[in-house]
Amino acid sequence: MVGLDFSDNNFTGEIPLQISDIMGSIKVLNLSYNKLTGSIPPSFSKMLEIESLDLSHNNLSGFIPSQLTELTSLASFSVTYNNLSGKCPPRVAQFATFDEASYQGNTFLCCTFPLQPSKPLFTPPASDDQDDDDDDGGRGGFIDMESFYASSGVSFVMESRVFFT
Secondary structure, three states, X not given: OOEEEOOOOOOEEXXXXXXXXXXXXXXXXEOOOOEEEOOOOHHHHHOOOOOEEEOOOOOXXXXXXXXXXXXXXXXXXXXXXXXXXXXXXXXXXXXXXXXXXXXXXXXXXXXXXXXXXXXXXXXXXXXXXXXXXXXXXXXXXXXXXXXXXXXXXXXXXXXXXXXHO
């Protein structure tokens, strides 16, 4: 058997523990967009030929079994938008290739990923010295505080005159 796509079928309940015994030679298993509960069975590690495992958009809870790192053929893995918690599996073997996109939407899941050197944490805005049409005196668009206080004072006096008349 090559693969099974059971996505978006409104399946409920827990994933049967025997599923790996029945589907040991499966390459693709998609159980996404259902209403599955419970934990991810550690026995999934017996599906040694699996290349794609999608458990996203369910109500799975608990931790991700570290035994899944034994799945050396796994090229695609998603557990996004569940209720998983604890630590992510160690970043070894195939699991070293999965980034935060495989785990997002699990508020209490703790994963550590190396920073990508191509993505700086902060890039300051480029200053364009040639474009000085806004007459802000190089202050980056901030309000002239003297003008602000003067206009506030005039407004206060005008409102006071209306109120006390």
